[in-house]
Amino acid sequence: MEWLIATVIAVLTGCGVLLTLRARTFPVVLGVTLLAYAVNVFLFAMGRLQSGVPAVIDQAATGYTDPLPQALVLTAIVISFGMTAFVIALALKARSELGSDHVDGLDFSDDERAAEQQQSQQDDQSGTAA
Amino acid sequence: MSLLTALLVLLPLVGGILLLFLRPAGIQTQRVVHLSLIFVLVIATLIAFFSANQGGYEIMLLGNWQAPFGIVMVLDRMSSIMLLLTATLASGALWYAIKTDVDRQGEHFHVLFQLQLFGLNGAFLTGDVFNLFVFFEILLLASYGLLLHGGGRLRTRAGLHYVVINLVGSTLFLFAVGALYGILGTLNIADMSVAVQNLPAEDRGVVAAAGLLLLVVFGVKAAMFPLYLWLPRAYAYTSAPVAALFAIMTKVGLYAIIRVHGTVFGEEAGALAFIHSDWVLAAGLITSMLAALGVMASSVLRQQVAYLVLASVGILLIAIGLNSEAALSAAIYYQVHSTLLGAALFLLADVIFRARGNHGDALVKATPVAQPILVGSVFMLLVIAMTGMPPLSGFFGKIMILNAALTHPWFMAILLVVLVSGLLMIISVARTGSLLFYSAVKPESNGIPPASNRLAFAAIIGLLMTSPLLVVFAKPLSAVTEHTAVQLYDSRSYVSAVLSARPVGEER
Numbered sequence: 269m270e271w272l273i274a275t276v277i278a279v280l281t282g283c284g285v286l287l288t289l290r291a292r293t294f295p296v297v298l299g300v301t302l303l304a305y306a307v308n309v310f311l312f313a314m315g316r317l318q319s320g321v322p323a324v325i326d327q328a329a330t331g332y333t334d335p336l337p338q339a340l341v342l343t344a345i346v347i348s349f350g351m352t353a354f355v356i357a358l359a360l361k362a363r364s365e366l367g368s369d370h371v372d373g374l375d376f377s378d379d380e381r382a383a384e385q386q387q388s389q390q391d392d393q394s395g396t397a398a
Numbered sequence: 399m400s401l402l403t404a405l406l407v408l409l410p411l412v413g414g415i416l417l418l419f420l421r422p423a424g425i426q427t428q429r430v431v432h433l434s435l436i437f438v439l440v441i442a443t444l445i446a447f448f449s450a451n452q453g454g455y456e457i458m459l460l461g462n463w464q465a466p467f468g469i470v471m472v473l474d475r476m477s478s479i480m481l482l483l484t485a486t487l488a489s490g491a492l493w494y495a496i497k498t499d500v501d502r503q504g505e506h507f508h509v510l511f512q513l514q515l516f517g518l519n520g521a522f523l524t525g526d527v528f529n530l531f532v533f534f535e536i537l538l539l540a541s542y543g544l545l546l547h548g549g550g551r552l553r554t555r556a557g558l559h560y561v562v563i564n565l566v567g568s569t570l571f572l573f574a575v576g577a578l579y580g581i582l583g584t585l586n587i588a589d590m591s592v593a594v595q596n597l598p599a600e601d602r603g604v605v606a607a608a609g610l611l612l613l614v615v616f617g618v619k620a621a622m623f624p625l626y627l628w629l630p631r632a633y634a635y636t637s638a639p640v641a642a643l644f645a646i647m648t649k650v651g652l653y654a655i656i657r658v659h660g661t662v663f664g665e666e667a668g669a670l671a672f673i674h675s676d677w678v679l680a681a682g683l684i685t686s687m688l689a690a691l692g693v694m695a696s697s698v699l700r701q702q703v704a705y706l707v708l709a710s711v712g713i714l715l716i717a718i719g720l721n722s723e724a725a726l727s728a729a730i731y732y733q734v735h736s737t738l739l740g741a742a743l744f745l746l747a748d749v750i751f752r753a754r755g756n757h758g759d760a761l762v763k764a765t766p767v768a769q770p771i772l773v774g775s776v777f778m779l780l781v782i783a784m785t786g787m788p789p790l791s792g793f794f795g796k797i798m799i800l801n802a803a804l805t806h807p808w809f810m811a812i813l814l815v816v817l818v819s820g821l822l823m824i825i826s827v828a829r830t831g832s833l834l835f836y837s838a839v840k841p842e843s844n845g846i847p848p849a850s851n852r853l854a855f856a857a858i859i860g861l862l863m864t865s866p867l868l869v870v871f872a873k874p875l876s877a878v879t880e881h882t883a884v885q886l887y888d889s890r891s892y893v894s895a896v897l898s899a900r901p902v903g904e905e906r
Contacts, residue, residue, distance in 0.1 A: 288566060293558070300565045307572040314580035337579065340528055344572055347535050351568070354542060355561055358554075361546075365554045371562070373555040 273313050280306035293359035293369045300355065304348035311341045400456035402446055403473045406481060407520050409439055414512035421506075429496050432508045436489045439515070443478070443485040450478035451878060453885070455895040457525075462901040466586035470525040470896055475882040476730070480522040480653055483734055484646050486864075487741055488515055490857045494745050495639035497854035498752075503548040503637070510547070514540035514643065521650055525896055527578070527585045527658060531571050534619070534650075538564050541647065544640045545632060556631040563628045567618040570611060577608035587661050588896035591889055594667045606673055609663055613655065613674050620651025621711050622678075623685040630692060633704035638748030641700070642741035648711050649733055655718060656726070656886060664889035672721055679719025679808065683815045686712030690819035694826040699750060699759035702830060703743045706784050709823060710736035713786075716812060717799045725802035727883035731876060732795030735868055739783050739792070742861035746777055749855065750834060761833050772855075774835040776862060781827040783865045786820050791868035796820070798876070 280302050287299025315337030323335040359369070366373035413435040420428050450456065456473040459465065492511065494500075501507035517537025524530050542564075546557045579585055581601050582593040597605060614625070621629040629648070633641045659674045689712050692705035714736070717729035750759055750767055757764035767773050783790035796816060803812045868875060885892075 284569075288562070296562055300562065300569070303566065303569045307569050307576070311572060311576040311579075314576040316580075336585075337576075340575075340579075343528075343532065347532070347568070350539070351535070351565055354539065355565060358542070358546070358558055358561055362554050362558050365549075365551050371558060373551070373558075 269317055269319075273309065273317060277306050277310050277313070280309070291370055291372075293362060293371055296371060297352065297355055297359055301348075301352055304344075304352070308341050308344055308348070311337050311344060400458050400473060402442070402449065403456050403458040403471045403523060406439075406442055406446060406473075407471065407516065407523060409435070409442060410512045410516035410519060413439075414509050414516060417508045417512055418506070421509075425502060428508045429501070432492065432512070433496070435512065436485070436492055440482075440485045440489055443481040446473055447478045447482045449473075450475050451881070453881070455892065457896060457899040459899055459901055462903075464901050464904075465525070465896050465899060466584050466589035469529050470586065470588075470899065471523045472525040472892075472896060473523060474892070475878070475885050476653070476656065477522045479730060479734070479878075479882060480649070481519060483649075483737055484515065484518050484522070487646055487737060487861075488643060490738075490741060490745075490861045491639040491642040493860075494642065494748075494854050494857040495637075497851060497857070498638075498748070500548065500637050500639050506543070507547055510540050510543040511643070514544060516540075518646060518650065522653060525587050527575055527587060527590070530654065530658070531568070531575060534571070535568060537647070537650070538568070541644065544643070545636045547640060548637050550635070552631075552635040556628075556635045560628050560632040563618060563625075567615050570618075571615040574608045574611040574615060577604060577611070581605050581608070586896070587658060588893040590662045591664060591666070591893050592897075594662055594670060597668070597670070599669075602669055606670055609659065609670070609673060610677065612658065613677060616651045616654045616658075617681065618651070619648065620655065620715070621648050621685075621708055622651070622681045622715060623688060623712075626685060626688075626708055626711075629708055630696075630701050630704040633707065633744070634698060634701040638745050638751075641704075641744040645707060645737045645740040645744065648707065649714075649737055652711070652714055652718065652729075652733065660886055661889045661892060665887070666890065675719050675721040677719075678715050679721075679812075682712050682715025682717075682719050683811060684712075685709075685715060686815050686819045688712075690822040693823045696826075697761055699761060699830065699834070700744070700747045702761070702826070703740070703747050706743065706781075706823065706827075707736070707740040709819060710740060710784070712819070713796065713799065713816065716816070717802070720799075720803055720806055720812075722802055722806075723880070723883045723887055725799060726886060727876065727879040728795060728798035728802050730879040730882055731798060731868070732792075735783070735791040735795050735865065738861050738864045739780055742858050743780050743784060745854075745858045745861070746773070746780060749773060749851075749858070750777075752851075761830055763833065763837055766835065770835050774831070776858060777831060777834070779865070780862060781831065783862075785823040785827060787824065789869065791865045791872075794869060794872055 284299045284303035284306055287295045287302060290296055315334035318333045321331045321333045322329050323333050323338060363369045417428055417432060420431055450473055458471040460469045514537055517533050517540055520533035521530055521537060524533055542561050545560060546553060581604050582590050584590055584593055594605060618625045633644060663670050663673050665671055686709055689705050689709035693702055696702035696705055714729050714733055717725045747759055753767035754764050783792045786792035786796040800813060800816060803809050
């Protein structure tokens with residue numbers, strides 16, 4: 269089970285980092301959310317992985333799992349949920365005020381501007397040809 | 399068990415909720431209630447300051463659970479200084495906000511202000527790393543609201559960067575906390591210190607990595623190189639009282655480094671003792687140099703002030719990285735100085751911004767401000783103090799730090815960076831001052847410059863007056879900071895005080 273959990277955390281973190289580095293606000297929000305999921309699973313795994321054992325005192329129990337990481341994860345989930353809601357609202361505000369969903373508030377990224385220019389040049393050429 | 403410790407956290411929380419319910423009563427009522435709340439907070443922090451300076455630890459066990467099973471709040475000399483500093487700063491910033499009507503520009507300014515203080519006070523008092531995370535989130539969420547208060551394109555853009563980098567910082571915080579809990583099995587700072595002492599050799603690498611990851615997180619908050627890029631924009635484009643209040647925000651990161659790393663990776667941590675010091679010192683040297691270059695390159699006064707605040711963070715990181723009692727004592731002195739004067743400079747930049755009409759605070763020739771002699775001389779005194787020229791407090795702080803660095807192997811590098819960055823800053827603020835006040839163009843005959851706001855200006859004078867006071871009372875104050883530094887290095891008595899605190903109603 270350990271390798272599965274570790275792989276899940278690694279994939280979530282990798283995707284989260286990749287998306288956070290994107291230039292548009294929506295992928296960034298998704299990236300931050302994925303990072304938050306990854307860290308929640310990580311925190312949970314830090315209490316050591318056990319299945320079928322209770323976290324609270326039970327007469328019949330032979331062993332216990334650590335309840336503290338579960339409490340920490342609950343807190344972390346609530347906080348990351350609130351923060352995600354906030355950052356989505358802020359991204360929408362930025363979209364409407366800056367007129368663009370680019371994280372730097374630019375109308376276009378350089379790549380897109382280059383693509384646009386190329387497109388318009390092609391249009392011009394096809395226009396003159398016609 | 400100390401009720402005062404709990405009161406200092408509960409007062410801003412209850413105050414914030416009260417102000418929220420007072421909203422229908424109108425902004426005037428909110429203002430009066432808020433000012434009296436801040437007044438009570440200043441009194442409470444003064445009491446806390448004097449009682450903590452008896453030298454003991456006042457410990458509050460939340461839920462009456464004995465440490466390390468419950469969360470503890472610890473009031474000691476360092477946290478009491480930070481609390482007093484926050485309350486003083488808040489009173490100046492709030493006064494300015496009320497007198498310039500900044501609080502009318504959007505909703506819930508007063509509520510967010512109190513919640514910000516709630517987060518700050520909690521972060522300064524908590525003795526538990528996860529609880530520190532929670533208070534960080536509270537102060538960050540309030541700061542997001544305050545940063546965006548009033549709105550505007552530049553503010554929204556700076557706010558977006560600030561929010562995203564802090565969200566990533568929070569995630570890293572949780573990774574570090576999780577890794578530390580996985581190995582040490584506790585999150586109480588005092589108990590972690592004990593656990594690190596008894597750490598088996600094979601676990602050292604993980605704990606060191608988690609500890610340094612935690613340093614990265616605190617570095618984001620403190621604006622340490624290379625994580626400072628969010629600061630100049632965020633501070634330059636928010637409203638002036640908020641920027642003034644945020645002067646304490648970078649210091650929260652520095653406080654967390656002193657508290658968490660100083661205690662967990664303290665003298666008794668064996669092979670892991672002071673693993674963070676050299677990193678902090680190196681980052682401080684680079685931050686100072688880059689901040690000085692930023693001061694030179696700024697084209698807008700508020701941005702220049704933001705870089706001056708960043709330069710003071712660099713100096714503080716150097717002092718913390720020097721890792722000696724004398725240096726830490728100097729750091730605490732310099733921290734008080736740079737927080738209050740940085741805040742005053744942000745407020746003054748706003749006065750200049752308002753007085754110059756269309757030119758704002760761009761560093762170009764424009765019409766003079768209404769009272770060039772008053773504003774100009776206050777500007778001169780503030781930048782003298784901020785860049786560390788004699789005779790004001792910045793000079794004393796830098797001298798103390800350099801004095802503590804004399805025996806350090808990197809002394810020449812430290813001396814070079816502190817002096818060169820100081821020189822660069824003096825040159826550029828002198829250029830700014832002459833542009834703003836000497837080479838002003840003649841105003842057009844019909845355009846009378848708007849009169850300055852005397853009552854609002856009182857907040858700046860009040861914050862400025864702390865600088866000569868810090869110099870006049872340098873002797874008793876440095877005695878206080880020395881005691882504080884000694885107490886911070888004595889992590890053994892911190893640990894025993896926290897772990898031996900017994901719940902109410904239980905025999906000792």
